[in-house]
Amino acid sequence: MPHANAPLTELGRVRLARCVVEDGWPLRRAADRFQVAVTTAKRWADRYRAEGPAGMTDRSSRPHHSPNRTPVPVERRVLQLRRQRLGPARIGWRLGLPASTCHAILRRAGAARLTDPDRATAEPIRRYEHAAPGDLIHVDVKKLGNIPDGGGWRTQGRAQGKLNRTATAWHTTDSRGGARLGYALLHTALDLARTR
Template identity: 60%
Template structure:
């Protein structure tokens, strides 16, 4: 396939070469006819004499020899460290006395996946998936978050004063349910993670998904005590919803809600220095609305979760 900036296609090159070689045109006349330089006309005529029509294709620009390329022995050491220790380029470079950019090029050359795409426990590439329809699978999880004392924490008052002001403020527990297909999220800030609290949250989350036309078929949770309780089991059974739990020590199985937890920490919980826990909580409904209706999601081609839920109200507010 010709280079995108090439002035001639393979057919044009062949016509030019035949005009020079077979019809006896002068190079300058052929160059003017095909609107290229005489040097270019000479190149294609020479290749036609040598190789015929096969010489009209582009050649690889890769050099025959690369004397400055990283030695094979060094490449093998880099790959060995990556596979055995699962380190990034900077740590590998420090261990082997190399430059991080060199290590990065070697890893790319051999197609080694990014660390974020690997299961740290096994080193295998994480298999990404997405359910075909909304409600087929809903991910549920709880994120424990330290409360902000009145007057602000260390981000507002500084480390020393913030540490003194923090005593006895306790924790909040963010219960979240995320639909696998649409990434639509329902979330509440609650006082604990007891079985009664988790079960009550799910009943409200289920009612929310039902109100927007999503029929929940299965729920995925970790192995927390509240999700192994009889209350939780009975609540799902009454609604005809199957319950699936992740394998122990494999939070990436519940990755979509885990990723949302990280997003809400970055974009809401720690986004600015709040003066109190109530001030932070007051901003949460607005942030969640923005997440569902306006914030672009990379897995949805830059569109928000609302784009996959036609019945969602307030979609354009």
């Protein structure tokens, strides 16, 4: 997609081509007016003559055919060696291919990375993966004893520490209204959903 200040968006290409084809401008004048090379102006004018305004859209730069692509039997052999847990460099050495070619074949086939499957079985590891955040939430609760100001029974003596055993509620208050006994509960929630 062209950026906002590009001289030749689809509309700009049509304007350039109409100046050359319909208004009869010379290519050099149209190229100067639209601040592009003469060869670019010629390309868009020729495409406008052949296809009209529909030909001004961007096209894929992917080739229509790849005559030098690795043959299918060789690709099958690369994938067969991958099942033996070999990397692209070792596969390439065995087959006499560059490691980059083996890597491209493995990537095109969607082969898992060597670090992804289980080492013992070579099967893909099942993970807790969900489509959207919030699909899988893990909640954990940690119970922490309330320690009074100034420390617990180690600093205040065992009589202070025995008060926790006799408390009837989770939280009790002392004469000043502060929390003295019982427990504090820490809640933790983790969102385990993983999106791709």
